[in-house]
Structures are given as structure tokens and as C-alpha cells.
Amino acid sequence: MSNLPKIAWIGLGIMGSPMAENLIKAGYPVTGFTLEADKLERLAAAGGTAAGSIAEAVADADIVVTMVPASPQVEAIAYGPDGILENARPHTLLIDMSSITPQTSIDLAQAAGAKGIRVLDAPVSGGEAGALEAVLSIMVGGDQADFDAARPLLETLGKTIVRCGPHGSGQTVKAANQLIVAVNIQACAEAVVFLEKSGVDLTAALDVLAGGLAGSTVLARKKDNFTTRDFRPGFRIDLHHKDMGIVTDAARTVGAALPVGTVVAGLVASLRAQGDGGLDHSALLRGVERLSGHPTGN
Numbered sequence: 001m002s003n004l005p006k007i008a009w010i011g012l013g014i015m016g017s018p019m020a021e022n023l024i025k026a027g028y029p030v031t032g033f034t035l036e037a038d039k040l041e042r043l044a045a046a047g048g049t050a051a052g053s054i055a056e057a058v059a060d061a062d063i064v065v066t067m068v069p070a071s072p073q074v075e076a077i078a079y080g081p082d083g084i085l086e087n088a089r090p091h092t093l094l095i096d097m098s099s100i101t102p103q104t105s106i107d108l109a110q111a112a113g114a115k116g117i118r119v120l121d122a123p124v125s126g127g128e129a130g131a132l133e134a135v136l137s138i139m140v141g142g143d144q145a146d147f148d149a150a151r152p153l154l155e156t157l158g159k160t161i162v163r164c165g166p167h168g169s170g171q172t173v174k175a176a177n178q179l180i181v182a183v184n185i186q187a188c189a190e191a192v193v194f195l196e197k198s199g200v201d202l203t204a205a206l207d208v209l210a211g212g213l214a215g216s217t218v219l220a221r222k223k224d225n226f227t228t229r230d231f232r233p234g235f236r237i238d239l240h241h242k243d244m245g246i247v248t249d250a251a252r253t254v255g256a257a258l259p260v261g262t263v264v265a266g267l268v269a270s271l272r273a274q275g276d277g278g279l280d281h282s283a284l285l286r287g288v289e290r291l292s293g294h295p296t297g298n
Contacts, residue, residue: 006060011034012032013069015124016068019065019131030048054082054087063093069242078108090115091116096119096120102121102168104171119142119146121140121141122139124139125177137161138157138161139164179247182243185222190288206219210223236278270287
């Protein structure tokens with residue numbers, strides 16, 4: 001029997017499945033729930049326990065971790081008679097690792113606190129590769145004592161774990177992260193099309209750029225996507241569109257101008273409208289190719 005806390009994991013998508021599996025490998029007892037039967041089978045094959053409902057998953061948990069796409073899904077799993085707040089025990093720690101609006105996190109913490117449930121917002125950056133390799137960057141909002149209690153679990157999932165402030169702060173920092181990533185991918189995509197149209201060896205060019213000031217984690221992670229046009233989703237355009245909506249709305253609320261970010265948000269939205277929402281966000285390259293009269297393959 002493990003002496004580690006019992007974990008309920010809600011949401012086993014591209015990110016959630018490998019993250020839950022990393023906890024299992026570290027010895028945590030993990031009971032999971034998601035809507036897709038094949039994801040539950042995968043969890044069970046990795047040594048976890050599949051639950052038939054949220055209520056069943058959280059009933060005996062010490063820590064509940066949620067990883068779902070957006071604010072509406074967080075609200076759907078948290079509230080109501082079948083949700084987390086009605087079925088988790090008092091003093092349970094709820095760690096929401098979804099990327100949602102800061103206000104949703106603040107509201108969730110207040111509602112949970114009324115039932116004696118502690119909450120952290122702990123969104124992540126690093127994509128599918130970071131989840132698989134357990135090297136995610138995790139930005140956390142909430143009370144220091146709860147952060148300290150969660151830290152061993154978070155260190156199993158990521159490499160950089162930082163408490164950024166009170167409830168909602170993790171989501172605010174994640175919004176800034178998504179702004180930087182989108183602008184960076186767009187700049188890389190424009191450079192790729194410029195280099196190819198100039199007749200330069202793209203692989204050689206990206207290698208040398210990666211070694212200089214233009215180098216970035218985005219370029220390192222997405223270089224192969226650009227050179228091979230492999231846009232299988234690690235992080236979908238649909239989700240980045242949602243995140244750009246979060247950051248532009250939050251920036252408007254606090255009075256921060258996003259002159260470049262607003263343009264890139266529009267380009268992400270345009271790509272989604274053209275049917276590419278299910279592709280990896282490196283597919284921003286396709287938008288630049290279309291604008292440049294460059295074939296995209298369809």
C-alpha cells in the first residue's frame with residue numbers, strides 16, 4: 001500500500017493522460033474519470049483505477065486534479081449534484097490544471113472554500129512533450145500552505161513550479177505565456193516562409209537561428225513541425241484560440257494594450273475559421289503560406 005495521497009484525476013486528454021501516468025509511475029494511487037472509454041482503458045493499463053463517475057472518482061481522494069479544455073468544462077465538473085464540490089470530502093485539495101479565465105479560478109476557490117475544500121489553480125506550459133517527459137512549467141495561484149502541500153505532486157509532473165500569487169494568478173501568468181507562445185510561433189512561421197521563398201536551406205537556417213538570440217523553446221520544440229509540415233496536435237489551434245480570447249479579454253479589463261497580440265489572436269481565429277482548428281498551433285505556418293500564395297497541401 002502506498003503512503004502517498006490518493007489522487008482523483010478528472011480529464012484524460014492529450015495532456016491529462018501522460019500526466020496521470022507519471023503520477024502512477026511515481027507510486028501515487030490514481031483513480032481517473034473522463035468521458036472517453038479508451039482513455040479510461042489506457043489509465044487502467046498503466047496501473048490506475050477507472051471510475052464510472054466524477055462522484056466515484058473523488059469520494060475517497062485526498063487530492064483531486066482536473067485537466068479539461070476550458071472554463072465551461074471546469075464549471076461542469078465542479079458544480080452540481082454530480083460534481084466535485086458536492087462529492088469530495090472536506091479538506092480535500094483541488095488542483096485545477098486546466099487553462100481557464102482567472103475569474104473562473106477565483107469563483108471556484110470561493111465556492112469550494114464554503115465547503116471546506118482547498119483550491120489551487122495550476123495551469124501548465126510545455127505541451128504534450130512536456131507532459132510526457134514530466135518537464136512542464138507549472139504556474140500556481142492560491143494559498144502558500146496549499147502550494148507547499150501540493151509541491152511533491154507537482155514536482156512529479158513538472159520541472160519549473162512557481163507560486164505566482166493568490167487565486168487566479170496562475171491563470172493570469174498562463175495567459176501571458178500563451179500570448180508569448182502565439183506571437184513566437186507566428187514569427188517563426190513568417191521566417192520559415194521567407195526563408196523558403198528565398199531559396200535557403202530551411203533545416204540549416206533553423207539550426208543556426210536556434211543557436212543565436214532568435215533561439216527559443218518554441219523554435220526547438222516546433223522546428224520539426226515546420227520542416228516536415230507535421231501538424232498532428234500537441235496543442236490544438238482550437239485551444240490556443242480559446243487562450244488568446246482569455247488574454248485579450250483580461251488585458252482589456254486591466255487596461256493593458258496588446259498591439260501585436262491582438263493581431264496574432266486574429267490570425268489564430270482566421271486559421272480556425274479555415275478549418276484548421278484541430279491541428280497543432282505550429283500550423284500557424286499554413287496561414288502565412290496562404291497569405292504568401294504558397295501551397296499548403298490542400
